Amino acid sequence: MYRSNTCGDLRASHINKEVVLSGWVHKVRDKGFVIWIDLRDRYGITQLVLDQDRTAMALLEQAKELGRETVIQVKGKVIERTSKNPNIPTGDIEVLVTELQILNESILPPFTIEDDTDGGEDIRMKYRYLDIRRNPVKNNLMFRHKVTMEVRKYLSDQEFIEVETPYLIKSTPEGARDFVVPSRMNEGQFYALPQSPQTFKQLLMVGGMDKYFQIVKCFRDEDLRADRQPEFTQIDCEMAFVEQEDILNAFEGLTKHLLKEIHGIDSQDFPRITYDDAMRLYGNDKPDIRFGMEFGELNAVAQHKDFNVFNSAELVVGISVPGGASYTRKEIDRLIDWVRRPQVGAKGMVYVKCNEDGTYKSSVDKFYGQEDLAKWAEVTKAKAGDLICVLSGNTNETRAQLSALRMELAERLDLRKPDDFAPLWVVDFPLLELDEETGTYHAMHHPFTSPKPGQMELLETSPGEVKANAYDLVLNGNEIGGGSIRIHDKDIQATMFKHLGFTPEEAKAQFGFLMDAFQYGAPPHGGIAFGLDRLVSILGGQETIRDFIAFPKNNSGRDVMIDAPAPIDDEQLKELHLRLDI
Amino acid sequence: MYRSNTCGDLRASHINKEVVLSGWVHKVRDKGFVIWIDLRDRYGITQLVLDQDRTAMALLEQAKELGRETVIQVKGKVIERTSKNPNIPTGDIEVLVTELQILNESILPPFTIEDDTDGGEDIRMKYRYLDIRRNPVKNNLMFRHKVTMEVRKYLSDQEFIEVETPYLIKSTPEGARDFVVPSRMNEGQFYALPQSPQTFKQLLMVGGMDKYFQIVKCFRDEDLRADRQPEFTQIDCEMAFVEQEDILNAFEGLTKHLLKEIHGIDSQDFPRITYDDAMRLYGNDKPDIRFGMEFGELNAVAQHKDFNVFNSAELVVGISVPGGASYTRKEIDRLIDWVRRPQVGAKGMVYVKCNEDGTYKSSVDKFYGQEDLAKWAEVTKAKAGDLICVLSGNTNETRAQLSALRMELAERLDLRKPDDFAPLWVVDFPLLELDEETGTYHAMHHPFTSPKPGQMELLETSPGEVKANAYDLVLNGNEIGGGSIRIHDKDIQATMFKHLGFTPEEAKAQFGFLMDAFQYGAPPHGGIAFGLDRLVSILGGQETIRDFIAFPKNNSGRDVMIDAPAPIDDEQLKELHLRLDI
Known part of the structure; x- marks a missing residue:
């Protein structure tokens, strides 16, 4: 029998029990007169202790030599910890080791077996069996x-x-x-x-x-x-x-x-939602609705003015970015650069700042008055303090571009909460x-x-x-x-x-x-x-x-x-x- | 909605309920003035009824024309059956049909969709989707x-x-x-x-x-x-x-x-049981122990007489067949033929009848006396009325042959009960x-x-x-x-x-x-x-x-x-x- 308990089992109620544990040496803390070993298996970590007063010298010496990831079996008694660890379920106890057997040695792993490892993706894939030892995997x-x-x-x-x-x-x-x-x-x-x-x-x-x-x-x-x-x-x-x-x-x-x-x-x-509505409102047949930022189609309110880019477009469509009116000119330029990246593919972006005082400031003020822009804000549901981003062109492409922008902004604004479903x-x-x-x-x-x-x-x-x-x-x-x-x-x-x-x-x-x-x-x-x-x-x-x-x-x-x-x-x-x- | 209930749902407690059922026409019994249809789905069979008194003539005519395996949907009322069928869970009721819609026609299936079908293995494999409709599959x-x-x-x-x-x-x-x-x-x-x-x-x-x-x-x-x-x-x-x-x-x-x-x-x-014991006692590493008929090795009691076949054999081994002493000469000859089939491969078989009067009659009486045969009976645990079958030769081959014979006899004697584990x-x-x-x-x-x-x-x-x-x-x-x-x-x-x-x-x-x-x-x-x-x-x-x-x-x-x-x-x-x- 390799173990009486797993490394996740033991609690204060087990104090004074003689146990046998098996697992991997996760960490050794050698303070000279006392050695603590974190012993790990699938079920958890149990702290082992050996010290000069209570442990035979040979055993203490053997424990000092244990390398990380060595597989060992120990016998010992469950005792109360002097300083408890509330972060792990076994944190009230430790096991005073009386016998220790090495079941298998380990050479140095190519990356640390820790929640935050130093191993890159490639090396972790090559040694996936070691990666699987890590809690996240x-x-x-x-x-x-x-x-x-x-x-x-x-x-x-x-x-x-x-x-x-x-x-x-x-x-x-x-x-x-x-x-x-x-x-x-x-x-x-x-x-x-x-x-x-x-x-x-x-x-x-x-x-x-x-x-x-x-x-x-x-x-x-x-x-x-x-x-x-x-x-x-x-x-x-x-x-x-x-x-x-x-x-x-x-x-x-x-x-x-x-x-x-x-x-x-x-x-x-x-x-x-119908596919047609999903495409109209989110430019996407798999919309993320954890946040709003629905599309507003602006053809009716933005065309037939003197702005040829919009007049010649099949679709003019915008979204309202919460709090975006505070973006600096530089930040907005970077956003324009972002939508113009080949992966997104927009030719450019028109924006409207919805100022806190109820006025509007846009990149197309030459063509549109405050009343026009107020209509845009209405269609895109922009409020004071928001930024309206407007793209135009062929319907399918423009929707895809604005959808990409919508997702990017949501990411930046931290609106895609992983625990929100x-x-x-x-x-x-x-x-x-x-x-x-x-x-x-x-x-x-x-x-x-x-x-x-x-x-x-x-x-x-x-x-x-x-x-x-x-x-x-x-x-x-x-x-x-x-x-x-x-x-x-x-x-x-x-x-x-x-x-x-x-x-x-x-x-x-x-x-x-x-x-x-x-x-x-x-x-x-x-x-x-x-x-x-x-x-x-x-x-x-x-x-x-x-x-x-x-x-x-x-x-x-x-x-x-x-x-x-x-x-x-x-x-x-x-x-x-x-x-x-x- | 294709159905309010499945064909396995309805019970006496549903009487007077209006229901919608869908399924396959399993059987139509047309008595002229009344038609019963067994409607089948995964969950069971429900009897539908249409008759001259209570059903519109057009509907009755339509029902008469329904071929087996047609997919239909019916509306109707659950009523009590006049003659109940205790063999099926829905046997207390039937559904008086008021509407019937054909959902899909079926041409004549290549075999009958019944527990005992007329279809051979090949045709059932080719039309496995029809085979799966049958209860056994x-x-x-x-x-x-x-x-x-x-x-x-x-x-x-x-x-x-x-x-x-x-x-x-x-x-x-x-x-x-x-x-x-x-x-x-x-x-x-x-x-x-x-x-x-x-x-x-x-x-x-x-x-x-x-x-x-x-x-x-x-x-x-x-x-x-x-x-x-x-x-x-x-x-x-x-x-x-x-x-x-x-x-x-x-x-x-x-x-x-x-x-x-x-x-x-x-x-x-x-x-x-160890592998060695399994081979020794059953000639097989996956012995069926629902019945006894363990091997008895006879080298010690059957060798060193004048029977050369045994003397030259690596192994002489027998089993006792319960009640086998009553086999006729012809039956025993057929058994000998069976072990000599190429699939089994024995050269021959020696047998001993353990008569009810305590005497023995064997095919090797020339070489062995009653005392010898009594020892064989002891080793093979044969009782009065049993038949001892003995094979000999190379150990591995002889064990395999006797194992085949043991299984065959158990099959014939109906000792391999499928509900015994x-x-x-x-x-x-x-x-x-x-x-x-x-x-x-x-x-x-x-x-x-x-x-x-x-x-x-x-x-x-x-x-x-x-x-x-x-x-x-x-x-x-x-x-x-x-x-x-x-x-x-x-x-x-x-x-x-x-x-x-x-x-x-x-x-x-x-x-x-x-x-x-x-x-x-x-x-x-x-x-x-x-x-x-x-x-x-x-x-x-x-x-x-x-x-x-x-x-x-x-x-x-x-x-x-x-x-x-x-x-x-x-x-x-x-x-x-x-x-x-x-």
Whole structure:
């Protein structure tokens, strides 16, 4: 038996108990006549003590030599501490060591195992197993476990059934790039790893397995942007005999449950906003509504004056920055520089200071009088002391630019509180999205998404205007979940494939099994999928999903700890009927 | 809203309630003046009724036309049934239909959606989504969900943390063949899909994440034997600061919990048997102990007579078949034929009838007298009325043959009751296994398994005799879990790799990250992994794991429903820097 208690167990009530503890030497404080050792394990830290009066000399000498991260086992008696440490649960006691055994030595770790480490991102990834010893990482992983357990408990209590769908499936050209797996037994053929269990969960609905969920790994071979992982985890859900309202209620319930169980928050019903309104008010389909700063469209009050920049613009739109009237000229110039950065891309910015005395001072005073500017303030809901920032140009681009500015200002003004949670539903997404490069439409959500009732006809005439029974759950400016009501009629599904540019043969080759299934009494159905990595990081009040993944990959898709991917043997290649083409 | 209630909800207390139901038309009974429809969904079956007196003629006509598996929605009133059906929970009521809407038609399914279907295995796999509508399959999937939820709840309550380990890892030559995944971004390099998260869970122990578990998909590219799947699910567990006893106790606790929660069984402490004893008494390292028929070794009492077959044999071993003395000559001949089948491989079988009058009649009466045979009966624990079956030859082969016979006889005698659960631990497995073909030793469990204390020296002299800290949990003749205490010392691990035929360079290339990790204070650790598919099927009282997998693959590793694997585009291959070599 390696231990009678963990390093997080012992309290004043254990005083005088003989205990055995095992763990890592976190810190040694050697005062000559007395030595304190912080012994650490997953559960906490317990202070060990050895001193000249009560400890054999050989033992004392051995303890002095202990290096950090050495694994030891000690026997001893729990005693009261002379100076208590109220910051840790075991702070009332210490263990007077009578025996000490080294279980494993450690060479010097490449970074300190402390909450604030001296190790950079790269070295911590290479030695992730040491990084995990640190409280911030360890606690994130334990937090993730807690969230997933709560998800499972809640859904299971609501009669959802977790069903495992296969990982070795079939490659489809639709959507992102698949990872593929060559088959040895089926020469020249490949499995694909699922980008999501989408078709399988729909088949489960056809199979009558109403109320499905699964917490499942998914795979996308995309060029990795910051904080994207080639493998990621989804909470995948589907229900039969439901309309959008049923899905929204069911998963609003789940999200409220999580906020309650994890943070003790009693949530109001989540606001709902259409995609069009989200774009109009926030320039963004995943608005952060922890703070206001809604867009005010100024075309009606700012155009048809002599200011050509605005007159020629498709959209003139502003936001009001609380307290921004006090910004110096230099500060405002820097803000203008910020929006002109290539990453944002605005050509310039017009501003209006709403002075405390009720007057206005703007960068376009030449073209606009006080009365004009008062109207701007009204539209942007600016109050005395605020600063109005106005951008103009093409609608989509301008909205994106102002959205970026809104988020940047919120960050600077510290309005994005990590412990404030502001969920909302964005509904009525467009069914199709125009690919500007090719001029063709593709499915905004996926090709199984049902158009709104009565909008099938629009597909022929104005495909871009068709709205879908599709919805996103947004939390603090992040899409944490998204889903749709699916098509369950094989003819409508065939029409949809046609509009997405599939020939009937292609549709049959790729999704024939689903179209076939729809012939045998497919129920109306719909679902949602949550990005677990993102959900956990936001619930944890953090931004980086990597910090909530035990063994993440870097931006080149490499696991630098195990050094994967890696070359394989020629023999292996041959068995798979493959040759390298490099 | 598609329904106010499910098809499993309604009871006598709902009588007179107006309800909306949706589901599949399971059966229509048309008596002309009255029509009954069994409406089915995941939750049950509710009887709908329409009749000439109370239903509009048009509605009645529509109902008559409904084909099986059509998806409908009905409105109506709950009424008391005139003749109740005590076999279903909704049997006290029926719903008098006032409105009926067809939600989706169904063409004729390729097999009947009944508990006993007319569909063969192949057709049911191709249309698995229809197979899942059948109670036996649906109930298996729900049972699997229940078992996994109980596993997670129990382990989580015991402070285990579920940590997700990566799926895109590195190929290792050790063990079974890996499935590999070509990397597009890392030219000429491949990920591998994990055969188990073995090294990652050990790294989690090094990382201090004591008490890890994960229910996780694993992959093996093996030539598929019956009832093996290329992807399978494991309950993977690991603990730090443990000895074998701690692991056995922890997971005996889990198994007892499952038997209690799933079947209401209060289990005794599980018996433990050494590997050597299991082989000696059952000829098998996963003995089914629901029945006796233990082996009796007869060398001492059967050799050194005039029977050369026995005299020249390494092992003479028998079992006693309860009631077998009544077998006819023909029945015994058929038994002899059975053991001589190539799949079993015995050359012949000697038998002894233990007559009710206390005399013996054997096939070797020429060589053995009544006193000899009485000794055989004593060793094999045969009683009057039993039949002793004796095989002989090479020890390993003879044990395997007699084990096969023992299982066959138990099957015929109906001694393998599916609702009887007899778990046991098999411990002290050999560390190494001799590969007869190559004459080299390989790890019986895996190369990270720790030898028993003090046995490292034997590695040099008698590698085949070294015992490991390795154990299996066996249930009803199936290995449901297996594990070991791991090596946590880098020098011992290096020695082990050497004995397994790795050069230091190969060991470093494949497992360098683990050996590196062991330098930084690796704690003593060990674990276990359960095969979930197998565990669930045995707890479910069935033999075939495929019946507990939603979308299984066939024996060629194909998913016949979606037709995977399949060829991929040339474009995809090119992006992956690969060419086919066929």
